[in-house]
Amino acid sequence: MIQRVARDSDVLAGGVLAALGVYILVQATRWEYMGFDGPGPGFFPFWYGLAIVILSLWLVVGRLFRLRRESPGAVDWPGVRRALGTWALFALSVAVMPWLGFVLSFALLTFVLVRWQFGQGLKTAAFTAVGLAVGFYVLFPLALDVPLPAGRLGF
Amino acid sequence: MEVLAGLAYGFGIALQPMNLLWCLLGCVLGTLVGIMPGLGPAAAIAMLMPISFNMDPTGGIIMLAGIYYGAKYGGSTTSILLNIPGEASSVASCIDGYQMAKRGRAGAALGIAAIASFVAGTFGVVLLTLVAPPIARFALSFSSPEYFALLSLGLALVVLFAGESPIKAALAMLLGLWFTSIGIDLFSAQARFTFGQTALLNGIDFMIVAIGVFAVAEVLGSVQARTDAQLLSVPRGIRNLLPNWEELKACRFALVNGSITGFLVGVLPGAGSSISSFIAYAFEKLFSKHPERFGQGAPEGLAAPEAANNADTSGALVPMLTLGLPGGGTTAILLSALVLWGLKPGPMLMQDSPNVFWGLVASMYIGNLMLLLLNLPLVPLFAQALRIPAYVLFPMILGISVVGVFGVAQSIFHVGLLAGFGLLGYAMARLGFPGAPLILGFVLGDGMERALRQSLQMSGGDLGILVSRPIAAGLLVAAVLVLIMPLVGRFNRWRLRGIAENG
Amino acid sequence: MKRRGFLVGAAALTVLSGVGPAEAQYTPSRPIDLVVHSGPGAGPDAFGRALIAAIEAEKISPVRIQINHKIGGGGATAASYIIEKKGDTNTIGLFTSAWIANPLVQADMKATVKEMTPVVRLVIEPAVFAVRADSPYKSMQEIVDAAKKDPTKIKQSGGSPLARDAIVRHVLMSNTGARWAFVSFPTGSERIAALLGGHVDMMIIEPSEAGELIRGGQMRALAQVSDKRLSTFPNTPTLREAGFNVPNVPQARGFVAPPDTPREVIAFYEQLFEKLVKSPTWQKYLTDNQFEDAFLKSEETGKFFDQYSDLMRGILTGAGIRVVR
Structure with a gap:
């Protein structure tokens, strides 16, 4: 029972939000x-x-009452892992942008995503990565004058 | 009669070949600017100002204004196709527009957006022509207590955005309130929730939150579901590229609602077009016979915010042209263009420079027609974009999101925030928290806090100011009713169920 | 933001014939980046654009000048960018009084003008106390008296507590002993709308904003916040003339360069702006916008920073706002 409670997503979300609410209250005072x-x-x-604390506790308590009746749905763990992996790659590409610049880090991100997340061939991945990166560079900074994050190499 | 004479005089100016050309150029540029996330109308007008100084003021303002209202037409394109809002004003269009596209009605959605924009854009100009001075006086009677009541009504409407759980919707909205209070507090110069980061002192731009929670989160969600081959189904045949009769009929009320709401909210200085489009969306759902269809690709859920953000443009021009008060960033730069031409925007503009005033107003009728004719043929073209395979489209969406955020914030730190909001949006979707209330809380929260504190500054701390003014009191009563209505419905259902079970 | 593409035509390179004799050893070889802390359309951006337009019209710069937006942090982003650009002779920042005042109370704003190299001070923006045209108050004294009688009666609309309008209010309140409410609005439009709608009683407003509203019969000026009367308001007394013995709080604009910029580079910019200030285009811009010509060279600008910091520190402390620097 306790394990099921701790793993329940609503209880988890409610707990995190309640903690956030308390942090906000402490700051505000x-x-x-x-x-x-x-x-x-x-x-x-x-x-x-205060409203966050009250509502998130309400969420948790309400969930605890219903927990006996409803069993939580199954979680698609492989899918979640895929999504979080994609996010991590995206976050990593943003993190290296100050050094590599948008064009390079975006090309690398695209290559890795197309090759491994979407299971396409090496050639397709390379072609997509180069094509998209060049396309962005031509369209935004060159044609439209919209700046892109530049790296140490100057672009 | 004076109005008709003025308008006739204006058409005489706007129909001159050179001015028609400037109008067309402005509309084309505006559409482009609207489509491109990261390139906003304010920045585009600022870039073109040096060129327009060599033109005569009438032609110049006709062109610059064309960019302003043209951008609203283009803004919905990426909202519908990629779930990336092109402009702040088209965030609300993502909700049902993107769902329509997912159901294979992308062409129809683009068509409805163009038609709604045209109808409301024209309606707005008619109101601008007829009632500019009285409506400007009405807007002045609206002050902080009334804003607070209006924004409370807006936030009360969050319950309508709720999916299964109103508590989760309310929590998402409160999270939006928290994010929007990050930065330096206007009233005390106190930095709040900035974690010692200089980059957070000015707060977080609304576009970062919207793009993260909508576009990036959508990509992550799709990766999880592994929609490998095709993200959106491609409509086949010209008939499926256009809205059908049923869909258009569903939008009738949305057009009227969006036009009026958009114009009235647009007139108020300090309320941006993202506010008017969200309020129009919520009204649409509130009065709909099928509120359950909203968020699932209801055409009227797209038509209402699209109509509102276009009527809003004309509304925002009212205080600018009659009093010299710009309502937002884009109108502020239009105003500074007028000043640099040596014109004097203010209450005397209509008398001093009737050619500019009436020429501009007349050109907006022509411009809206041009934009419709320009945008409808683009629909099949953009619908082709859906043929792009998912493995190209997903990286592309991430790339456009980064460009869009960098365009507004000019800092990698904020691109990092985009990644954070993407993860948050994904987690919220997994845990059953709706994203729209968070955006709504973010948009409305800042103004709401300000309006409440301003009201209390005016009254010396007395909350009575919120109910002693008729407009504010009326709006607050409406907000309470909106909150109570679903509870009453719920209670009735519960009671009936109880009777059924016992009886 | 660098502007290329379809804008190249507009911002054509203007080539100068000789910068000047002896002293100007330095001449920039690339376009000059003019850093402003606001987005397109807002005050500093508009000022910067007008300045570039005037420089181009007068053809006094050997290279192109372009606006670079470093938005955010109430000027902090732009200020720290200038500090980062140490050693770069092609970057200058457009400072406003906020660059001096905000770091005084924001611990997180570590970039102060003290570390930068002052270039020039260009203008001072005067302001006027205005009321709605049908207001019962005919003079500053009447308003102050009414406020003294009932501290809840008079309301003023304005901006942040560090903005000039709030500072002038504090100075006046501590000088007269009167009290009145201050309602903060983020934009000038909202402040004016609150006044015209009758929700507040007075405001401090820039003459360029007030001019048309006064001419249109919507507003009336009671007193001027400046050292001497403006040409457009010959019959409105300054605060001092109206009998209030208070220090003037100037709102200044000018330029700073990155830390330790060499003397000859500063000399180049001094000469550039000196030529600009003397030009008819610039003088017309000043008259149109009712800016006070307040040109100071590098050394005096540095002294002005010190004086202004001291003045603000005193006023803020007196107003109960915690000063961290």
Whole structure:
């Protein structure tokens, strides 16, 4: 039972949100609530922080009551792993952008995604990566004058 | 009669060949700007200002205004096809527009967006022509307490965005309130929730949250579901590229609602077009006979926000042309263009420079027609974009998202935030939290906090100011009703079930 | 943002015939980046564009000048960018009073003008106290008296607590002992709308914004926030003339360069802006927008930074705002 409660997504989400709500409340009480010229910076966060705490606890408690009746649906773990892997690659490509620049890191991201996440051939992956990166470079900075993050190489 | 004479005079100016050409150029550029995320109308107008100084002011303002309202037409394209809002004003169009595209109605969605834009754009110009001065006076009677009440109504409408769980929708909205209060507080210069990051002092741009929670999260969700071959089904045959009669009929009320809501909210200085489109969407759902279809690709759920963000343009021009008060970034730069031409925007503009005022107004009738004729033939062309295989499309969406965010924020740090919001959006979808309320809370929350604190500054801390003013009180009552109505429905269902079980 | 593509035609290179004699050893070889802290359309951006337009019209720069937006942090992003650009002679930043005032209270704003190399001060923006045209108050004294009688009666619309309008209010309140409410709005439009709608009683407004509203019979000026009367408001007294013995809080704009910029580079910019200031195009721009010509060279600009910081520090402390620098 306890394991099932701890693994339940609503309980988990409610717990995280309640913690966030408490953090907001703690911060808000450090700032002025009502000052010389009217409500201070702590005024509004106090109220929505309180609302987050109350609603997230409500979510958790409501879920606990229903938990006996409903069993949680199965989670598509391979799918979730795929999605999180894609996200990690995307985040990594953003992280290296200050050094490699948009064009290079985007080409690398595309290559890896097409080759391994989508299981396409090496040639297709390379072609897509180069094609998209060049396309972005021609369209945005060259034709439309929209800047892209530049790396140490100057583009 | 004075209006008709003025309008006739205006058409005389707007129909001059050179001015027609400037109008067309502005509309074409505006459409392009709208389609491209990361290139907003304000930046585009700023770029073209030096060129327009060599033109006469009337032609110049006709062209620059064309970019302004043209961008609203183009903004929906990427919302519908890729779930990436092209402009802040087309975020609400993602919700049902993208769902329509997923169901193979991309062409129809693009067509409805163009038609709704045209109808509301024209309606807005008619109102601008007829009622500009009185409506500007009405807008002035609207101050912080009324804003607070309006935005409370907007947030109350969140319950309508809720999927299965109103609690989760409310929590998502509150999360939006938190994100929007990050940055320096206007009233006290206190930095809030910035974690010592200088890059967060100015807060997070709305586009970053919207693109992350919608576009990036959608890519992650699709990767999980492994929709390998084709993300969206490609419509076949010309008939499937256009909206059918049923869909158009469903949009009738949405066009009227969007036009009026968009115009009225647009007139208020300080309320942007993202607000008007969300409020029009919520109204549409509130009064719909089939609220359950919203979020599943309801055509009226696309038509309402598209109509609103186009009517909003004309609304926003009212305070700018009658009082010299710009309502947002784009109108502010239009205003500075007028100043640099040596014109004097303000209450006397209509008398001092009737050629500019009436020429501009007349050109907007022509421009809206041009935009319709320009955008409808583009529909089949854009629908072809759907043939792109998923393994190209997904990296492309990620790339466009990065360009869009970098375009508004000019910093890699904020691109990193985009990745964060993408993950958040994905996690929310997995855990059954709807994304739209978070966006709505983010859009409305900032203004709501400000309006509440301004009201209390005006009243010396007395909350009574919120109910002692008739417009504010009326709006607040409406907000309470919106919150109570579904509860009453729920209670009735519960009671009936109880009776059935016992009886 | 670098502007190329279809804009190249507009921003044609203007080539100068000789920068000047002896002193100007340095001449830039690439376009100059002019860093502003606002997005397109907002105050600093509009000012920067007008300045570039004037420089191009007068053909006084050997290279092209382009706007580079470093938006965010109330000027902090742009300021730290200037510090980062140490050693770059092609980057200058358009400072406003916010660059000096905001770091005084924001611990996170570590980039101060003190570390940068001052280039020039260009203008001071005056302001006027305005009321709605049908307001019962005919002078500053009447408003202050009404506020003294009932501290909840008078309301002023304005911006952030560090903005000039809030500072002037504090100075006046501590000078007269009167009290009135201050309602913050993020944009000028909203401040004006609140006044015209009758939701507040007065505001401090730039003459370029107020001019048309006054001419259109919507607004009235009571007093000027400047050292001497402006040509457009010959009959409106300055605060001092109206009997308030308060220090003037100038709102200045000018340029700074990255830290430790060599003297000859600064000399080049000084000469460039000196030529600009003397040009008829610029003078017309100043008159149209009611800016006060307040040209100072590098050394005096540095002194101005110190004086202004001290003045603000004193006022902010007096207003109960915590000063961190």
